[in-house]
Amino acid sequence: AQSVTQLGSHVSVSEGALVLLRCNYSSSVPPYLFWYVQYPNQGLQLLLKYTTGATLVKGINGFEAEFKKSETSFHLTKPSAHMSDAAEYFCAVSDRTNTGNQFYFGTGTSLTVIP
């Protein structure tokens, strides 16, 4: 089965600073890759996904992620953090051979934005 590792369960950045949330997957065959955000007391919302094509993927709210096959990584970045970005972020993967749309989620990274 697929697995995904998110380094750093808690990340704090100052408002206006770069946001970098790390995600690595374990698979010899690159899977489909996703980032979800979860605001307090809300469900998960898709930020962006990589399935094929361009390795730099742009998502909502100014976030982007780059698929690096050689590093088995899919790190999430945002050039300038806003207070509204404070939330829990989950990286998820799904096998390319899987037709059941099953996701394997990481343990999440809690982002705090300091004014």
Added chain:
Amino acid sequence: EAGVAQSPRYKIIEKRQSVAFWCNPISGHATLYWYQQILGQGPKLLIQFQNNGVVDDSQLPKDRFSAERLKGVDSTLKIQPAKLEDSAVYLCASSLIVTVLYEQYFGPGTRLTVT
């Protein structure tokens, strides 16, 4: 467009009691998922429906958990009897069809506390 609805939002029960959660997916979404999210972990798929049929229930503890999706719309997830380790947020999600390329839309979840 209305989102995925779940009820109740919060539930506290004693161990060995029974509990049921309800989910109403986005209109027209054929696929419905139930996830368990334990504190500090990412969501874990419990069961996946395509219309009113089960696609994947390999991680559902069938000795105590059951789920149904009558008429291919609403779904209920039941736990009987509950254990302390069932304390978690139960998320419902839906998507148009069952492929990984289609976004899953998540409800706000039901937070279950078993005492």
